[in-house]
Amino acid sequence: xxxxxxxxxxxxxxxxxxxxxxxxxxxxxxxxxxxxxxxxxxxxxxxxxxxxxxxxxxxxxxxxxxxxxxxxxxxxxxxxxxxxxxxxxxxxxxxxxxxxxxxxxxxxxxxxxxxxxxxxxxxxxxx
Amino acid sequence: xxxxxxxxxxxxxxxxxxxxxxxxxxxxxxxxxxxxxxxxxxxxxxxxxxxxxxxxxxxxxxxxxxxxxxxxxxxxxxxxxxxxxxxxxxxxxxxxxxxxxxxxxxxxxxxxxxxxxxxxxxxxxxxxxxxxxxxxxxxxxxxxxxxxxxxxxxxxxxxxxxxxxxxxxxxxxxxxxxxxxxxxxxxxxxxxxxxxxxxxxxxxxxxxxxxxxxxxxxxxxxxxxxxxxxxxxxxxxxxxxxxxxxxxxxxxxxxxxxxxxxxxxxxxxxxxxxxxxxxxxxxxxxxxxxxxxxxxxxxxxxxxxxxxxxxxxxxxxxxxxxxxxxxxxxxxxxxxxxxxxxxxxxxxxxxxxxxxxxxxxxxxxxxxxxxxxxxxxxxxxxxxxxxxxxxxxxxxxxxxxxxxxxxxxxxxxxxxxxxxxxxxxxxxxxxxxxxxxxxxxxxxxxxxxxxxxxxxxxxxxxxxxxxxxxxxxxxxxxxxxxxxxxxxxxxxxxxxxxxxxxxxxxxxxxxxxxxxxxxxxxxxxxxxxxxxxxxxxxxxxxxxxxxxxxxxxxxxxxxxxxxxxxxxxxxxxxxxxx
Numbered sequence: 001x002x003x004x005x006x007x008x009x010x011x012x013x014x015x016x017x018x019x020x021x022x023x024x025x026x027x028x029x030x031x032x033x034x035x036x037x038x039x040x041x042x043x044x045x046x047x048x049x050x051x052x053x054x055x056x057x058x059x060x061x062x063x064x065x066x067x068x069x070x071x072x073x074x075x076x077x078x079x080x081x082x083x084x085x086x087x088x089x090x091x092x093x094x095x096x097x098x099x100x101x102x103x104x105x106x107x108x109x110x111x112x113x114x115x116x117x118x119x120x121x122x123x124x125x126x127x
Numbered sequence: 128x129x130x131x132x133x134x135x136x137x138x139x140x141x142x143x144x145x146x147x148x149x150x151x152x153x154x155x156x157x158x159x160x161x162x163x164x165x166x167x168x169x170x171x172x173x174x175x176x177x178x179x180x181x182x183x184x185x186x187x188x189x190x191x192x193x194x195x196x197x198x199x200x201x202x203x204x205x206x207x208x209x210x211x212x213x214x215x216x217x218x219x220x221x222x223x224x225x226x227x228x229x230x231x232x233x234x235x236x237x238x239x240x241x242x243x244x245x246x247x248x249x250x251x252x253x254x255x256x257x258x259x260x261x262x263x264x265x266x267x268x269x270x271x272x273x274x275x276x277x278x279x280x281x282x283x284x285x286x287x288x289x290x291x292x293x294x295x296x297x298x299x300x301x302x303x304x305x306x307x308x309x310x311x312x313x314x315x316x317x318x319x320x321x322x323x324x325x326x327x328x329x330x331x332x333x334x335x336x337x338x339x340x341x342x343x344x345x346x347x348x349x350x351x352x353x354x355x356x357x358x359x360x361x362x363x364x365x366x367x368x369x370x371x372x373x374x375x376x377x378x379x380x381x382x383x384x385x386x387x388x389x390x391x392x393x394x395x396x397x398x399x400x401x402x403x404x405x406x407x408x409x410x411x412x413x414x415x416x417x418x419x420x421x422x423x424x425x426x427x428x429x430x431x432x433x434x435x436x437x438x439x440x441x442x443x444x445x446x447x448x449x450x451x452x453x454x455x456x457x458x459x460x461x462x463x464x465x466x467x468x469x470x471x472x473x474x475x476x477x478x479x480x481x482x483x484x485x486x487x488x489x490x491x492x493x494x495x496x497x498x499x500x501x502x503x504x505x506x507x508x509x510x511x512x513x514x515x516x517x518x519x520x521x522x523x524x525x526x527x528x529x530x531x532x533x534x535x536x537x538x539x540x541x542x543x544x545x546x547x548x549x550x551x552x553x554x555x556x557x558x559x560x561x562x563x564x565x566x567x568x569x570x571x572x573x574x575x576x577x578x579x580x581x582x583x584x585x586x587x588x589x590x591x592x593x594x595x596x597x598x599x600x601x602x603x604x605x606x607x608x609x610x611x612x613x614x615x616x617x618x619x620x621x622x623x624x625x626x627x628x629x630x631x632x633x634x635x636x637x638x639x640x641x642x643x644x645x646x647x648x649x650x651x652x653x654x655x656x657x658x659x660x661x662x663x664x665x666x667x668x669x670x671x672x673x674x675x676x677x678x679x680x681x682x683x684x685x686x687x688x689x690x691x692x693x694x695x696x697x698x699x700x701x702x703x704x705x
């Protein structure tokens with residue numbers, strides 16, 4: 001067993017599962033989506049991105065790209081949330097909520113691809 | 128250079144042919160528009176209305192193309208209608224003339240050829256990896272193309288037969304295989320096939336015509352002094368010329384080669400199955416050793432194959448009886464020569480009861496099978512050697528339980544394929560088959576290892592050039608002054624203690640060739656290594672050669688940390704990081 005691989009896999013899978021949890025629920029209902037969950041996803045995603053930095057292999061580059069895509073989506077969602085609550089003070093209306101959740105859906109897809117690459121890379125070397 | 132001339136040629140032809148129609152169109156349009164502009168229309172408030180140039184052009188645009196939107200922007204008077212009629216007829220006829228010229232141009236065979244040649248040379252330029260030029264896409268060429276595709280090596284084909292090139296484009300190859308219908312002995316076409324390009328590795332001349340093969344080889348040597356040339360030749364006179372071309376020239380003669388295989392198999396019974404197994408002949412097991420017997424042989428058919436086999440047998444000190452309809456007295460070493468067709472009568476006359484082997488080597492498949500049946504009836508224990516001329520008779524030949532089948536096109540194609548994808552196989556066999564102590568044991572060892580590591584799976588011959596483009600990780604490691612051992616890269620990139628299903632056959636380092644190199648051989652930049660292994664191990668080997676993390680693991684048994692953070696952590700724990 002390789003400690004590095006455990007840590008690496010842990011953060012990649014955790015960001016997918018947290019993201020899925022946040023995504024679940026009615027899309028336009030703010031009560032179904034927790035702001036702390038979004039916060040946790042962003043933190044875990046950033047950690048996962050950090051772990052992928054500096055890998056010189058081909059697979060490493062693709063993994064990093066998917067992570068960056070997920071980060072982009074999540075940061076956009078969080079910024080939107082902050083703006084409507086604190087800047088324009090219009091609150092989490094249902095159309096705002098739908099936008100935030102669809103952004104997190106995009107991040108979910110990127111995280112999913114990341115996990116698939118991780119799993120297939122592991123399986124490939126098992127041949 | 129070739130590309131730009133072709134490009135300018137095609138565009139030049141189009142422009143020259145279109146000059147007159149375009150001129151005619153411009154004139155007709157100009158006159159019509161001017162007429163429409165100057166003819167006064169209906170009067171409004173006492174002043175006649177005129178069409179503007181824009182409106183006149185708009186009117187002509189839909190009238191000349193027979194669309195006909197009507198009288199726009201206002202209703203015409205009869206003078207305008209009269210002119211409009213003239214315009215319509217003249218412009219429509221001019222359009223037909225212009226379109227007809229284009230169609231005629233596209234049907235012109237010379238133009239079609241020019242376009243095809245240009246397309247071909249563009250396809251060739253798009254190949255960036257090493258590739259080969261193959262002149263002749265007959266039976267041999269198509270077997271060769273299939274083999275190259277299996278090995279993932281692109282090739283460029285030139286054949287004079289249009290149907291063969293059409294057949295080529297319909298095949299499903301895994302790599303680009305562009306084809307041109309042209310005479311390969313014309314220098315221009317060889318240039319179009321990229322004979323002077325740096326990644327063009329070899330030219331193969333396997334057309335049906337020996338003289339053309341010779342001409343192609345000579346041209347190729349003149350156009351590119353360093354290219355490898357492989358030529359099909361069955362005539363000794365040509366072979367002398369070919370040998371004098373200089374550079375690396377390989378002459379492939381299927382009959383001579385098969386005679387050599389027969390002789391080798393007499394002393395090394397496992398050679399024939401090993402050879403067939405390596406070319407992935409169906410249903411061949413490594414353990415199916417055969418041994419052509421010593422004694423009296425009957426040679427039916429004294430053509431090229433009969434000559435070569437008879438020559439080889441006589442050289443081995445065997446008695447031969449030749450049966451052939453043509454009298455040929457000058458040949459020596461033949462025990463007796465019977466003139467006539469090979470029938471039950473002549474076979475009995477040749478003393479088939481006490482013969483040990485028979486060769487049915489005529490150029491007629493039906494006749495060969497007939498000889499086989501007759502001979503078996505007279506002597507059931509014969510060793511049978513039959514020539515198969517046509518590929519479509521395969522099923523009949525396979526059903527007849529023949530000891531050795533010789534199919535000239537297949538022998539040639541396989542030989543050429545090995546010369547192209549595994550050039551080190553030749554020195555490998557030369558080494559193993561040399562009559563020196565220990566070599567037979569080496570051969571047995573190789574076969575045992577192959578049986579153990581690959582067994583019934585498909586064998587892959589893998590040629591690795593230790594250069595930056597093919598083995599980026601290994602060359603990087605070597606440039607830093609570290610050593611990489613052959614045994615290292617043979618390890619499984621997933622488990623340090625396991626080995627890949629690969630056997631290193633030969634290492635060529637500079638001019639030094641070492642056969643069956645030991646595991647502690649130190650790899651150098653520029654080496655060429657020939658492995659034999661399975662498809663899966665081929666992929667894993669490639670990963671090791673090009674991925675620095677995999678290479679580090681097989682060399683040291685520990686995983687290199689990936690990423691900045693993990694490297695920092697490993698450094699704190701005093702573990703290796705690079």
